[in-house]
Each structure stands twice: as structure tokens, then as C-alpha cells.
Amino acid sequence: MSDAGFNDDDLLDKELFGGDSDDAASLGMDVDGMLGMDASDGLGINGDDQPDSPAAEDGAKEATDKGQPAAAEAAGAADANADAKPAAPAAPAAPPRPDIEMDDPPGVLTMLERPAHMPDVPVSAGLSTCASYDITPTMAFLSSSPVYAASATDDMRWVFSGGADGYIRKWDFFGSVNGKQMLTLGQRHAHVDSVTKGGVCASYWDHLDAATDSAGEALSPVYSLAAHSQGMWVASGMRSGHVGLWSVRHEEGRRVALLGKHSKPVSALCKSPDEFGLVSGSWDRAAIYWDLNCGRTARVFMGHTSQVSSVAFQPTGGAEGAPRLLTASIDGQCFLWDVRRPAGDPPSERFDPAVRTPPWAASACWSADGRRVYVGRRNNTVDEYDVKMDGRPVRSLKLPMNSGPVTALAAMPNGRSLVCASTDNVRVWDLEAATDRRGTVPFQIIPGHHGGCVSTVFVDCSARYMLTLSGNRGWEGVSNNVCLGYEVTATVK
Numbered sequence: 001m002s003d004a005g006f007n008d009d010d011l012l013d014k015e016l017f018g019g020d021s022d023d024a025a026s027l028g029m030d031v032d033g034m035l036g037m038d039a040s041d042g043l044g045i046n047g048d049d050q051p052d053s054p055a056a057e058d059g060a061k062e063a064t065d066k067g068q069p070a071a072a073e074a075a076g077a078a079d080a081n082a083d084a085k086p087a088a089p090a091a092p093a094a095p096p097r098p099d100i101e102m103d104d105p106p107g108v109l110t111m112l113e114r115p116a117h118m119p120d121v122p123v124s125a126g127l128s129t130c131a132s133y134d135i136t137p138t139m140a141f142l143s144s145s146p147v148y149a150a151s152a153t154d155d156m157r158w159v160f161s162g163g164a165d166g167y168i169r170k171w172d173f174f175g176s177v178n179g180k181q182m183l184t185l186g187q188r189h190a191h192v193d194s195v196t197k198g199g200v201c202a203s204y205w206d207h208l209d210a211a212t213d214s215a216g217e218a219l220s221p222v223y224s225l226a227a228h229s230q231g232m233w234v235a236s237g238m239r240s241g242h243v244g245l246w247s248v249r250h251e252e253g254r255r256v257a258l259l260g261k262h263s264k265p266v267s268a269l270c271k272s273p274d275e276f277g278l279v280s281g282s283w284d285r286a287a288i289y290w291d292l293n294c295g296r297t298a299r300v301f302m303g304h305t306s307q308v309s310s311v312a313f314q315p316t317g318g319a320e321g322a323p324r325l326l327t328a329s330i331d332g333q334c335f336l337w338d339v340r341r342p343a344g345d346p347p348s349e350r351f352d353p354a355v356r357t358p359p360w361a362a363s364a365c366w367s368a369d370g371r372r373v374y375v376g377r378r379n380n381t382v383d384e385y386d387v388k389m390d391g392r393p394v395r396s397l398k399l400p401m402n403s404g405p406v407t408a409l410a411a412m413p414n415g416r417s418l419v420c421a422s423t424d425n426v427r428v429w430d431l432e433a434a435t436d437r438r439g440t441v442p443f444q445i446i447p448g449h450h451g452g453c454v455s456t457v458f459v460d461c462s463a464r465y466m467l468t469l470s471g472n473r474g475w476e477g478v479s480n481n482v483c484l485g486y487e488v489t490a491t492v493k
Contacts, residue, residue: 098286100261100300102343107291107298109277109339111313111323116273117229119461120154127463128368128413130490132430135419135466137448139176139485140183140191141169141199146471147455147483151227151234154461158202158248160234161483162222163471166207168236168246168253173465175200176485192447195484205246205253209238226269226278235278237266243280243290257295261288268311279325281308287327289339299343306331309362315370324348324387326373328364332357334375336387351375351385354393365409374418376406382420384431397429397441410457410466419446419466421454426468452480464488 127133141147145165152159152173159171175181181198188196209220224237228248233256236244241262247254264283271278277298278290287308289299310328325337327347336349351373353359360378367374372394373385380403383393397420399406404423411418416432426446433442449468458467466488470480 097302098263098284100284100286100288100297100302102300103296105296107289107294107296109289109298110291110293111272111274111277112340114274114276117275120229121156121460121462123413124462124464126490127488130414131416131492132444132490133412133414133417133428134489134491135428135446135486136489137192137195137446137484137486139197139199140187140195141171141176141201141483141485142187143481143483146481147469148221148223148471149225149237150456150458150467150469150483151225152458152460152467153227153231154229156460156462156465158227158231159467160225160227161469162207162225162236163469164221166219166221167204168207168222168225168234169204170202170248170252172200172202173485177465177487190480190482191484194447197485199483199485203252207236207238207244208255209240209242209244221265223265223267224269224280226271228271229275235269237269237280237282239265241266241282241284243269243278245292257292259290259295261297261300262286264307268308270311270313273313273323279311279313281311281327283307285329287311287325289325299339301325301327301335301337301347303335303347304329304331304333306333306359310364312364312366315366315368326364326366328361328375330360330362332359332361332377334361334364334373334385336373349387349391351383351391351393353377354381354383354396357381357383357396360405362405362407363409365411367411368413368415374409374411376409376420378405380404380406380422382406382409382418382429397431399427408454408457408468410459412459413463419457419459421449421457421468423451423453425450426454426457446486448484448486449480459488 141161143163145163147161147163150159150161156173159173160168162168176197176199179197181200183196183198207220207222209218220238222236225234227234231248234246234248238244241264243259243266244255245257247256262282262284266280266282268281269278276292278292279287281287285304285306287301288297291298306329308327308329312326314324323339325339328334332353334351335347338348358378361375363376365374371387373387375383377383380399380401382397384395386394399422406420406422408421416430418429418431420427420429426449427443428446429441429443431441449470452470454468455471456469466486467483469483
């Protein structure tokens with residue numbers, strides 16, 4: 001597991017609670033108050049906290065008899081303090097807001113000035129109207145370390161991946177699909193029988209985490225990726241909080257820009273609809289809209305109290321034409337932001353978890369029509385929200401008890417199939433099928449991954465191909481160090 005893992009004190013204490021496990025005061029909570037007592041209860045430190053005693057009563061009476069009203073009043077006050085109820089424990093303090101300063105002058109919210117980019121490849125015929133899918137793994141893009149992130153061009157000509165080893169790899173996807181490189185018998189042994197093709201690596205480059213390209217720089221794990229639709233550039237999230245912008249078509253692997261405002265690893269990236277902007281989400285609890293024309297911050301979205309795990313723009317420009325951004329964080333919070341609002345405004349919508357749901361939102365995604373939001377939870381469930389409702393879940397989709405936390409989600413273009421990854425398997429739900437007698441939504445297990453932590457599920461624009469990555473993105477779980485490629489076909493129309 002990465003040294004920035006979910007089980008580390010730095011994440012459990014500082015990210016979830018905003019403090020340090022070695023300093024109770026820094027956790028933002030009153031430890032003694034949580035135990036229902038004062039710091040001096042039962043310790044005999046302060047006389048005010050001791051129960052009434054005969055000696056105290058006699059002292060007050062004796063002082064009165066001797067004509068010492070002041071002493072008697074003081075003794076009586078001590079008894080009154082002893083009878084008073086202890087003060088209520090202080091409410092836990094919220095973690096401090098990220099210290100991120102806007103650039104002066106700021107960048108431009110490019111998506112408000114430019115038309116949205118339309119995918120170069122539309123959804124394949126039949127895949128947007130079918131009732132279900134046949135999703136079969138056929139390719140394995142092998143790696144020697146956990147794979148955290150992947151992105152691709154619209155036509156799937158090139159696929160980019162990155163992980164714990166600190167390299168960005170460019171894969172020839174069509175060469176992989178056509179079986180240009182087959183797996184050996186030993187390589188096939190770890191996968192299901194249908195996985196026979198190996199990924200064809202076209203090139204790779206170092207993921208250097210520094211402002212200059214001087215010798216001796218350390219490699220950074222690749223926590224997130226976002227690729228240009230035509231493969232002009234690819235953006236990557238670094239451990240230090242920088243966002244690297246890498247040239248692909250010209251001088252491949254050259255870092256053309258380094259965007260630095262975050263103070264902790266950048267765990268999520270997504271392009272703006274016009275592809276002239278980029279949104280980054282970080283472990284420092286902030287999301288930033290970057291103007292790629294000048295490399296400046298155009299907007300900072302603050303409100304989360306833990307690391308941001310997902311960022312995504314509403315498909316098709318929003319169900320009602322409003323450009324809205326979805327952000328989710330590990331503490332279970334899920335916000336909708338209207339980017340037209342002034343900087344500093346609170347989120348326009350907030351999706352609360354279901355009752356008795358533990359905090360966790362490792363993944364969130366939109367439905368294909370942009371009318372619903374799905375949030376993966378730690379208690380083996382996926383909460384479904386309607387953006388027109390009051391922020392409460394419409395329903396909760398439950399996985400088997402031993403399936404583990406939901407780590408990745410992807411909605412299919414037919415509007416009724418949802419791909420869900422947890423620590424045991426990858427499943428596809430039929431959201432419109434009739435539930436069983438226990439109210440459970442039916443699902444099918446997609447062969448391929450079994451055990452380990454699936455960090456990302458990626459579906460291409462045409463919906464003909466899908467990728468799943470095994471890697472914990474620095475969080476809890478075990479990785480199988482592989483990226484699997486799937487071929488998707490319609491089964492029932």
C-alpha cells in the first residue's frame with residue numbers, strides 16, 4: 001500500500017478529523033467531553049468537583065457562628081458549584097479551510113465562453129438503447145506496481161495510465177485489441193480464460209514532481225490523469241499537489257506547464273466541457289478550476305472537510321442547461337457547484353448520505369442524461385440521488401455484505417446499467433429491473449478482477465470499451481497491479 005494510505009495516521013487523523021493522533025487538542029474535539037466528564041473529575045485536583053462533605057458543611061456553619069459572613073458565603077459558594085451541572089462538551093471544531101490564494105488577475109471560466117466539445121466518436125449504434133450489456137475482459141495491460149489512473153483519447157487510439165511507479169505510459173489500444181502482442185502462458189495464468197491479449201506500450205516517460213527538469217528529481221506517483229480528446233496533451237496529479245501538463249503530439253513527454261496551488265496529492269482531475277479548462281481535486285480538501293490558456297486559477301471550490309475523491313461535470317451541459325460541477329470527498333460529502341455563481345459562494349446542492357451510513361465517498365458519477373448522481377459508500381452500498389429532489393437519496397443499492405467498500409463507479413449510456421467496483425468484484429446493475437422479494441436490485445458479476453482494490457472504471461465515448469484499474473490510489477486496499485481492457489456489446493435490445 002502506498003505510504004499515503006488510508007490507514008495511515010496522517011490520513012485518518014489529519015484528513016478525516018483535521019488533527020494529529022499524538023495531540024488530542026488538534027483533533028478538533030474535546031476528548032474529556034466525549035467521555036462525559038470534566039478533566040478533573042474524580043482526580044481530587046479541584047475542590048469544586050468533589051461531592052458535598054460534612055466537613056464543608058461544618059466549616060460553613062462554624063464560619064457563620066464566628067461572625068465571618070464572607071467565609072461562610074465562600075464555603076456556601078463551593079457547595080453551590082459542586083451541585084451545578086458540568087458544562088456541555090464543546091462541539092468538534094471544523095478543519096481549517098485550505099489556504100489557497102487566487103491568482104491576480106484570475107483566469108477565465110472558459111466553459112462559460114466557449115461551446116462544449118462534442119465527442120469525436122458517438123455512442124455505437126444499439127449501445128444507448130439496449131437493455132443490458134455483455135462486458136468481456138480480453139486484454140491485460142501489465143504493470144509491476146499498482147495502477148491508479150487512466151484516460152484516453154475520444155477515439156481510443158491512445159490510452160494513458162499511471163500509478164505508484166512514477167511513470168506515465170502511452171498504450172496503443174487498437175494494437176492491443178487486434179492482438180498484436182499476446183500474453184504468455186505464465187501471464188495468462190493470473191487472469192480469466194478470455195484475457196489472452198497483452199497491452200502494447202508505445203512509449204512512457206518520467207513523472208517528475210518538481211518545477212524544473214534538473215537531475216536528481218524524485219518521481220511522483222500518478223494519482224490522476226485527464227487526456228485531451230485528440231491526444232494533444234495529458235494532465236497528471238502529483239504527490240506534492242502540483243498538476244503537470246505534458247505534451248503528447250509534439251515533443252512527447254515534455255512538461256509544458258506545472259500548475260501549483262494544492263498542498264497535498266491531487267487525487268482527481270477532469271476536463272471542462274470545452275477542454276480549455278481543467279478541474280483538480282486534492283487531499284487538501286479543495287477543488288480548483290484552471291484556465292489552461294494562461295495556467296491561472298479561475299475558481300476555487302472550498303467546503304469539503306476531507307480529501308476530494310471525485311470531480312465531474314454534468315453531462316450534456318446539465319439537465320437544465322446549467323453548467324454544474326460534482327465533487328465528492330472521503331468524509332461522505334457530495335456537492336453540486338454552479339460555476340456561474342461568484343467565487344466564495346456555497347455549493348448549490350448538497351447530497352446527504354442515507355441514515356446510519358458511515359462517512360465515505362470514494363467515487364461518484366453522473367448518469368448519462370445528467371439527471372441522477374450515484375455515490376459509492378463504505379458500507380457496501382451505492383446511494384442514488386435525483387438532482388431535482390431535496391438532497392436525500394432516492395434509494396440505496398446494496399452489495400453483498402462481504403463485497404467491501406465501493407471504490408469506483410461508471411454509468412452506461414443506456415441509462416439503466418451502472419458498473420460498480422468494490423474490493424472483491426466488478427458488477428453491473430440493472431437499475432430498471434424488478435427487485436427481488438428483499439428489495440435488492442439485480443446485478444451481474446463482470447469477470448476479470450477478483451480481490452484487490454479497483455481504483456478506476458473508465459468507459460470510452462463510444463461505450464464499446466471499458467477499462468478497470470487495480471490500485472488503491474493511496475487509500476485502503478490491496479492492488480493486483482493490472483489494468484484490464486473489456487469489449488462491450490449489446491445483448492438485449
